[in-house]
Structure formats: C-alpha cells, structure tokens
Amino acid sequence: MKNWDDICSRCGLCCFEKSMDRHGRFVTTRTPCRHLDIISRECRVYHKRLDVGEGCIKLTPDLVRQADWLPDGCAYRAASDHEPNEKRGII
Ligand code: SF4
Numbered sequence: 246m247k248n249w250d251d252i253c254s255r256c257g258l259c260c261f262e263k264s265m266d267r268h269g270r271f272v273t274t275r276t277p278c279r280h281l282d283i284i285s286r287e288c289r290v291y292h293k294r295l296d297v298g299e300g301c302i303k304l305t306p307d308l309v310r311q312a313d314w315l316p317d318g319c320a321y322r323a324a325s326d327h328e329p330n331e332k333r334g335i336i
C-alpha cells in the first residue's frame with residue numbers, strides 16, 4: 246500500500262469550484278481556487294491550506310469513501326474503488 250499522501254496525483258482537479266447539475270450530482274467547473282497555480286497545479290499555500298478560508302479539508306480513507314464531490318479522475322477515488330469490499334464496509 247502506498248503512503249497515503251503519495252496516492253494524490255497532484256492533478257489539482259479538486260481545487261476547481263464545483264457546481265451541482267439538475268440531477269444533484271457535483272460537477273467540476275473551470276474556475277480554479279485563487280490559490281491554485283493553474284500551470285503546475287500546485288497549491289500556493291499548501292502548508293496553511295486548512296486555514297485560508299477556502300473550505301479545504303484533509304482527506305482520509307473514510308472521507309474519500311463518502312466524498313461524492315471529488316472529481317471522477319481523483320486518484321483517491323480510484324484507490325478507494327479498488328479496495329476490498331470489507332474495507333469499504335460492504336459485506
Ligand atoms: S487553498 Fe485548498 S482549494 Fe485552494 S488551491 Fe490550495 S488546496 Fe486547493
């Protein structure tokens with residue numbers, strides 16, 4: 246198993262604003278967070294991201310399983326989808 250932080254592909258997709266479509270599904274917009282470097286896709290305030298008022302949260306395995314707002318291409322979502330069912334709480 247990879248180190249948790251190493252799972253992130255640094256795609257930056259989670260740092261774009263979300264909206265909700267008419268079916269109640271989250272859609273990633275083209276509008277980036279003001280702190281995202283859109284070329285490198287790196288957060289300019291990474292070490293204080295939880296304090297800058299953008300609603301950033303630290304992802305955990307439990308959170309990823311419930312986070313329907315994470316973009317489809319998120320590496321954490323892919324990793325979670327490949328977990329054995331017992332780990333996902335599905336019996
Ligand atoms: S502040 Fe949060 S949402 Fe904004 S770029 Fe950094 S990690 Fe992404």
Ligand code: SF4
Binds near residue numbers: 252253259
């Ligand atoms: S969408 Fe997922 S893989 Fe991409 S930067 Fe965000 S947390 Fe990392």
